[in-house]
Amino acid sequence: MRRTALLTMAFAVIVGPPISPAAAAAPAPPASARAAALPSLQVASALASTRVGQQGETFHRSPEFAVWRSGVTNSFLSGFRDANGPFVVDDLLIMTITGSKGQRKSVKIDFGNKCTLPAPRPRTFLDVNKWLYSGLNTVSFALRDQCGDIKGNSNIFLSGAGVIDPASVRSTGCSPGKFAGGIIGSPAYVASTHEPKVNGQRRIEGSAAVSVVSRINCSATVQFVLETKVCNRFGHLCKARTIARTDKERLPSSGVRNQTLTGACRKGVDSYRMRVRVDWAQVVGLNDKAAFLELDHHSENEPDGDRGWVKLSC
Known part of the structure; x- marks a missing residue:
């Protein structure tokens, strides 16, 4: 079993003031890591050393992060937002990566060398980029005990030019963590409409449906619109004018969405x-x-x- 005093000393170093490159046991991160440290998202807040409830327990799970890999991007784990400071976990960090085509892998980082060290050994930084798939990735992290004595971790940040700011897709209505499967594909659906008619209240009535096999894309929306054609006095320069419509709504994940609209009859x-x-x-x-x-x-x-028009008399 590890000596608690040694572990406490290790954590005191990590959660204290930033360690200068000269004072760190491991080499400082490359200049590219420090220069490209924005955006920077927190993976885990520091947790002081405490006894585990059960050996092998997972004591922290992060949300999902979106990270892009190309020839000009990078991404790092470290203890500070600028990717310029050590971090540590007692004992394991499990990284789960999903690519845009559904590829999936898990990477295990062991800070205690299979429980043979007296205390977990900090890392100055960790290059995440080398494990990513080309293009868009969804990445999540879990912190897990292995040795059955104590658990804890320093602050952990995911930083670099490949880390996607969640604000960049908020306009799509997608959850920031669901990038890889969420905004890659196109929705699979079939839309159908029926010819409008004049109903018993002498109003124009139209109906339509969208049959969704799979929404696939989390940003997909549907809107139903009833239109009339407006032309100049010579019957030219025609354009569609909306007389009734629904608000845009999230396309169903599957199934059929029916809609009937009515509008004034000219x-x-x-x-x-x-x-x-x-x-x-x-x-x-x-x-x-x-x-x-x-x-x-x-x-x-x-x-x-210009398809789908039907002439009606009121």
């Missing part, structure tokens, strides 16, 4: 149609000059173009 003979609009965003890359995702926004309408 005097005389005019053209009307019901439409289904589905919008979503997709990742196209990482901005090289700032750590945010570049998104491509897609929109599909059914019917599209």
